[in-house]
Amino acid sequence: MSAFPTQAQVVIIGGGVGGASIAYHLTKMGWKDVVIVEKHELTSGSTWHSAGLVGQMRSDANLTRMMHYSTDLYRSLKAETGQDTSWREVGGLRLASSFERMEENRRLVGMARSFGVPMEMISAKEAQDMFPLMDIKGVVGAAYTPNDGSIDPTGLTNALAIGAKNRGAQILLYTTVTGINLKNGRVHEVVTDKGTIKTEIVVNASGMWGREIGKMVGLSLPVIPMAHLYILTKPIEGVTNKFPNLRDPDLLVYWREEVGGLVTGGYERQPATFGLNGIPKDFKYQLLNPDWDRFTPLMENSIRRVPAVENAEVKMLLNGPEGFTPDGEFLLGPTSVKGFWVACAFCAHGLAGAGGIGKVMAEWIIDGSPEWDMW
Numbered sequence: 001m002s003a004f005p006t007q008a009q010v011v012i013i014g015g016g017v018g019g020a021s022i023a024y025h026l027t028k029m030g031w032k033d034v035v036i037v038e039k040h041e042l043t044s045g046s047t048w049h050s051a052g053l054v055g056q057m058r059s060d061a062n063l064t065r066m067m068h069y070s071t072d073l074y075r076s077l078k079a080e081t082g083q084d085t086s087w088r089e090v091g092g093l094r095l096a097s098s099f100e101r102m103e104e105n106r107r108l109v110g111m112a113r114s115f116g117v118p119m120e121m122i123s124a125k126e127a128q129d130m131f132p133l134m135d136i137k138g139v140v141g142a143a144y145t146p147n148d149g150s151i152d153p154t155g156l157t158n159a160l161a162i163g164a165k166n167r168g169a170q171i172l173l174y175t176t177v178t179g180i181n182l183k184n185g186r187v188h189e190v191v192t193d194k195g196t197i198k199t200e201i202v203v204n205a206s207g208m209w210g211r212e213i214g215k216m217v218g219l220s221l222p223v224i225p226m227a228h229l230y231i232l233t234k235p236i237e238g239v240t241n242k243f244p245n246l247r248d249p250d251l252l253v254y255w256r257e258e259v260g261g262l263v264t265g266g267y268e269r270q271p272a273t274f275g276l277n278g279i280p281k282d283f284k285y286q287l288l289n290p291d292w293d294r295f296t297p298l299m300e301n302s303i304r305r306v307p308a309v310e311n312a313e314v315k316m317l318l319n320g321p322e323g324f325t326p327d328g329e330f331l332l333g334p335t336s337v338k339g340f341w342v343a344c345a346f347c348a349h350g351l352a353g354a355g356g357i358g359k360v361m362a363e364w365i366i367d368g369s370p371e372w373d374m375w
């Protein structure tokens with residue numbers, strides 16, 4: 001076992017998919033003296049219970065570029081690291097159930113194609129041919145992305161961590177960051193329950209704990225933990241592993257195939273916060289109580305678009321927390337405290353975003369600015 005490092009070029013707080021990807025990319029760009037500090041095990045925060053969808057279409061060109069980069073990376077990670085990630089390139093459909101949404105889809109497809117994402121507009125019938133259990137009543141058309149996919153969140157995180165370790169990164173598990181000392185207004189030391197690490201750069205990749213870590217340097221970061229819900233069904237007749245991921249933004253619901261059944265969840269109009277007065281101290285690999293009352297509107301919308309969900313046997317209703325920001329986008333970049341960087345609150349699309357997030361953060365830290373404009 002390696003000795004506890006007393007100094008490092010960069011300390012990353014958090015061993016979820018975000019922290020692992022940042023370490024992967026920093027080491028890929030040549031920095032070796034990189035340490036991840038994780039209070040439990042890799043993925044034990046929000047990452048392990050992710051629904052596994054990797055979609056590329058976002059409302060902003062550079063966010064779409066980040067997701068596109070992620071898919072390219074995820075396709076190649078197993079060959080590079082030997083770690084299976086269960087990457088499945090099943091494609092993705094984004095329905096338009098209104099003319100306004102259709103316009104939006106057209107605009108986003110045009111934008112994404114301009115930098116090489118192979119998206120195309122298809123008819124409602126063509127979408128149904130790919131996902132035959134879908135009721136296309138009210139569907140005007142769809143955007144189709146053939147290289148969207150799904151991935152095992154634990155496999156992905158482990159692969160990124162292996163890549164980082166192979167290039168020199170050190171990962172400290174069961175090590176809790178308890179403080180960050182500043183000197184002359186900039187990051188100087190990270191204090192943990194196992195010892196202190198001298199460093200000039202700290203990356204706060206602690207997900208929904210982002211606000212708590214921010215307080216250690218006197219910052220009030222806009223990170224709010226929220227509960228996110230999805231169900232996993234037993235096999236449903238007619239579902240095959242050829243089904244693309246499906247999203248209906250007008251109904252706020254998504255679906256993806258899993259062992260002959262469906263994962264279906266979505267975004268609530270009245271989401272529930274979690275741990276606003278502090279996340280319970282030993283919160284690891286934990287879920288919140290299944291909340292059928294809150295899930296009911298999503299379930300109704302899911303059934304509306306995919307009627308077979310109504311009679312499907314539900315294996316579980318998963319209720320898991322994750323960090324969100326007020327604008328629903330990632331919190332990334334430098335802060336007013338010199339040497340203190342943030343990469344947290346991934347708003348329920350951090351699995352898809354992690355590849356791009358790692359690249360952007362590594363370029364920003366090493367080169368001073370990322371390839372793509374993040375403002």
Ligand SMILES: Cc1cc2nc3c(=O)[nH]c(=O)nc-3n(C[C@H](O)[C@H](O)[C@H](O)COP(=O)(O)OP(=O)(O)OC[C@H]3O[C@@H](n4cnc5c(N)ncnc54)[C@H](O)[C@@H]3O)c2cc1C
Binds near residue numbers: 045227229
């Ligand atoms: C139910 C659900 C479904 C989702 N489905 C999808 C999906 O289909 N597709 C998608 O793209 N995204 C999805 N997401 C989002 C995705 O899972 C998250 O965005 C991502 O996993 C967050 O990763 P992270 O590294 O930021 O956080 P985490 O995985 O939470 O990692 C942060 C780590 O920091 C550690 N930490 C905290 N405080 C300290 C400390 N003081 N010292 C040391 N370590 C510390 C924690 O232990 C934790 O392991 C989903 C989220 C939820 C909740």
